[in-house]
Every structure is written in structure tokens, then in C-alpha cells.
Amino acid sequence: MNEPWKGAFPPFRIFGNLYFVGTEGASTHIVDTGDGLVMLDSGYQQSLYLVLHGMYSLGLDPMKLRYILHTHGHIDHMGATAALTRLTGAKSVIGRADRDAANGMNDLSYARELGMTDLPFEPDILVDDGAEIRLGNTTFGCMATPGHTAGAMSWFFDVSGGAETFRCALHGGMGTNTMCRAYLEAHHLSYDCREQFAAAMDRLAGERADIFLGNHMQHNHTPEKYRRLLDGDSRAFIDPSEWASYCRWAKEHMLEMVRKEQQ
């Protein structure tokens, strides 16, 4: 059973002005831009209290949220957005093709599959490949990475701590659950998403990233890195080799699913 309200994980600073306030069920990251906060994925509606608690305990005032950027339009990454935008006035941002998952015009939010109630919102800003959101000292650039959903976006931005700056990449979503035959047939979707995903992973793998972020903590081994941070390794999340190998693995993982399907 999916019980996101039980998924508490300690909130912590990843590096410089980048923070983790997510749960075991879904990652939520915050960037303090110096002129307000930007959230990357809001998580499940049912775990919003954990995200808010995490923000307060790190000294991040939720009322300073200006944007909520989304990796894609599934309920585990945007379930809390309707409540948060109403609470804080923050603007919601999502890939254009995921608009109807966000506003409830289609049934692709995965709410039904996860036994959740959909909390629709009309996104304030719809982004396409290459769009940028700027706030304070930070520019968030997005790259269209369709496949897991049609509007999945990977986000790139710099974070700073002391005299150092590192480029972060947040992966848009790699689950093959929405690219398998059963799902595509059930939702009358095109098989083209597989080719699009493979091409997107190739493109992503060509990008440089010092810090790899995932929208689920197991993707980028957040718990292990957190423990290393606690043990005094302040650079636990910095690994310029990790991003590209993950993107290549994600492509292979999808192709393996297709091969198994054909057996």
C-alpha cells in the first residue's frame, strides 16, 4: 500500500544554497536564490506536512516560495502543488504536454493507479524545451525529456557554497511503468514515447552535471550520500561522472523492458 505520510526523511542541506526536504516516497528540493525560494517537485499531497516541517527546520520560510518547478505531471511529484500555491502564492511551472495531467483534464496523473485523490491545478507557466526560469542569483533551464510522461522536463541550474559553484541536473523521470505495453494500451497512447525517451537520454547524457539529483531518492542514492555528509564529507553529492552514466543506464533499462516484453 502506498502511504506517503509515513515517509519522513531528515531534511538537510545538500550543498551551498541547495536543500533536500523530500520524503522516502518522492524527492523535493529547494534552492535559495537570494531573492526567494524555488521548489523542485512538491511531492505527494499527503506528505506536504513533512515538506513544510523540513523547510521550517532548515530556516526556509515557505512564504518565500516563488516558483514550484516540476519534473513531470505525476501525483507523487505535483500532489502538494495545489495546496502550496494557494498557501504561498508561488507560481507553478510544468512541461506543456503535462498540463492536462495537472489540471485534471486527463487521467494521466497516476492518481488512480496509486489510489490517490487528484488535486488539480491550472499551471501558471507552461514550459517547452530550452525555457528558463530566473529568480535571484539562479537560472533554471529545462530540457524536454519525454518518455516517462510527454511533458517530462529535466532541470539544470548552478548552486554555490563558499567560493565554489557546481552545476546540478535534476532528471525528469525514468520509470518504464508508463512506457510498457499494458499502460500504453490502457491509455490509448503511442509507442513513440520509447524512441523519444531513448533520444532524450542520449541528449541528457551529453550534458555536464556536477551534482546529480533524482526525483526519487533511490535514483541518485540520496540516503547514502546523506550519511556521508553526516560523516563529514561535505562533497558527498558532487560527482561529475554520475549523471551521464545514469542517463545511459536509464535508456538501457527501458530497452531491456521492451526486450522482455517481446519474449
Ligand SMILES: [Zn+2]
Ligand atoms: Zn512519474
